[in-house]
Amino acid sequence: MQYYSTNNKNNLVTFRDAVLKGIAEDGGLFLPVEIKTFSNEFFKYISSLSFQAIAFEVARRFIEEEIPEKDLKILINETLTFPAPIVPLNENIYVLELFHGPTLAFKDFGARFMAKTLSYFLRNEDKEVLILVATSGDTGSAVANGFYNVEGIKVVLLYPSGKVSKIQEQQLTTLYGNITALEIDGTFDDCQKLVKQAFADKELNKIKNLTSANSINIARLIPQSFYYFNAYAQLKNKDKEVIFSVPSGNLGNLTGGLLAYKMGLPVAKYIGACNANNVLPHYISSGEFIAEPSVKTISNAMDVGNPSNFARVVSLFQNDYNLIKKVLFSQSYSDDETRKAMSEINKRYGYVIDPHGAVGYLALNEYLNTHPGNYHSIILETAHPAKFSDEVEKVTGKTVQMPDRLKVSLEKPKHSIKLSKDFDDFKLFLQEFK
Numbered sequence: 001m002q003y004y005s006t007n008n009k010n011n012l013v014t015f016r017d018a019v020l021k022g023i024a025e026d027g028g029l030f031l032p033v034e035i036k037t038f039s040n041e042f043f044k045y046i047s048s049l050s051f052q053a054i055a056f057e058v059a060r061r062f063i064e065e066e067i068p069e070k071d072l073k074i075l076i077n078e079t080l081t082f083p084a085p086i087v088p089l090n091e092n093i094y095v096l097e098l099f100h101g102p103t104l105a106f107k108d109f110g111a112r113f114m115a116k117t118l119s120y121f122l123r124n125e126d127k128e129v130l131i132l133v134a135t136s137g138d139t140g141s142a143v144a145n146g147f148y149n150v151e152g153i154k155v156v157l158l159y160p161s162g163k164v165s166k167i168q169e170q171q172l173t174t175l176y177g178n179i180t181a182l183e184i185d186g187t188f189d190d191c192q193k194l195v196k197q198a199f200a201d202k203e204l205n206k207i208k209n210l211t212s213a214n215s216i217n218i219a220r221l222i223p224q225s226f227y228y229f230n231a232y233a234q235l236k237n238k239d240k241e242v243i244f245s246v247p248s249g250n251l252g253n254l255t256g257g258l259l260a261y262k263m264g265l266p267v268a269k270y271i272g273a274c275n276a277n278n279v280l281p282h283y284i285s286s287g288e289f290i291a292e293p294s295v296k297t298i299s300n301a302m303d304v305g306n307p308s309n310f311a312r313v314v315s316l317f318q319n320d321y322n323l324i325k326k327v328l329f330s331q332s333y334s335d336d337e338t339r340k341a342m343s344e345i346n347k348r349y350g351y352v353i354d355p356h357g358a359v360g361y362l363a364l365n366e367y368l369n370t371h372p373g374n375y376h377s378i379i380l381e382t383a384h385p386a387k388f389s390d391e392v393e394k395v396t397g398k399t400v401q402m403p404d405r406l407k408v409s410l411e412k413p414k415h416s417i418k419l420s421k422d423f424d425d426f427k428l429f430l431q432e433f434k
């Protein structure tokens with residue numbers, strides 16, 4: 001399958017190159033030249049298929065013969081080792097729980113699939129691949145977990161010392177094995193700068209096979225469409241129109257949904273639910289895209305002022321604002337509204353939701369109030385409430401049960417290497433790294 005750059009439709013690469021490059025040389029993001037659709041027939045029997053079988057059907061339309069079917073099946077089975085169930089709040093509203101993976105957030109789907117895909121394409125290289133990742137918390141742990149024990153690959157994670165939460169730090173520093181955590185005496189921006197400098201350093205690149213695990217990699221996006229199909233498959237009767245509400249920051253999760261839509265998944269509306277960072281709602285209401293500095297909120301994984309996947313969203317709809325508006329609804333909510341929603345969902349449905357999912361609930365409610373109809377509504381719950389237990393417990397008065405896989409990483413001793421934010425120190429570390 002060929003992929004084009006959102007900056008130039010004539011700049012074409014293979015799927016393999018799109019994965020290895022991450023971002024196009026012209027700075028654009030990769031999208032498939034052709035989106036292969038499903039027949040109506042497929043949606044009649046989709047409910048009889050397993051999550052893995054559905055994912056295989058979706059993935060093969062993006063990858064075609066670049067990964068043979070037999071290998072793709074193995075890759076998917078190794079990625080999807082946990083479920084993505086829909087849990088009903090009432091007869092019309094469901095929560096799609098995307099937090100059953102190792103780091104308790106939906107990013108596990110993308111990170112794991114990308115790790116296995118990279119490892120597949122690099123399987124015959126004799127040099128070991130070194131992945132460098134700068135992280136402010138969540139992404140790093142999902143990526144590290146995705147690459148954990150993947151053959152031929154080592155990961156060096158850089159995180160800002162004292163600037164990630166206790167839970168995040170434990171998740172970053174307790175894997176060991178092929179994962180090394182560097183605790184940088186600086187900010188997230190310093191970490192990112194070190195990684196960029198390393199990629200640009202000729203000497204380093206001569207002795208090390210450096211690769212990025214960039215969040216805009218197409219291999220992180222594709223698996224984020226699997227669970228939309230699988231959620232649809234779980235609906236007992238498919239007699240009503242379907243709406244998805246997606247808590248959004250960089251719009252990667254939403255783009256996964258829009259790809260599913262383009263492949264023919266019968267969805268009436270996608271809702272881009274945002275916190276105070278309201279670039280998408282502003283675009284939907286005005287047609288203007290204005291990047292803003294990000295604002296800190298309690299749904300912090302959505303604190304994004306310049307959503308990186310926006311270029312993909314508009315490209316999927318031929319840059320036609322009116323087409324986008326037909327499919328997308330978007331609204332922004334404050335932290336106070338988010339807290340109120342967490343409390344309301346708990347009181348009304350006995351369900352404990354995290355702050356990100358609560359933003360999804362608010363936007364869904366607003367849509368349902370202004371567009372009455374008969375729908376199956378599905379809210380994507382992007383993180384486990386235990387990851388945000390302080391907020392959740394304060395608002396609901398309930399103790400959040402910590403899943404065992406999180407408890408285990410909280411109990412393990414932390415392993416990190418402290419480094420300054422000086423590039424020479426980082427370079428020396430990499431030169432000597434084995």
Ligand SMILES: *Cc1c(COP(=O)(O)O)cnc(C)c1O
Nearest residue numbers: 248249250251252253301382383
């Ligand atoms: C990353 C993240 C989001 C935002 O997803 P995007 O793909 O960046 O829009 C929402 N919720 C949680 C918990 C996340 O980790």
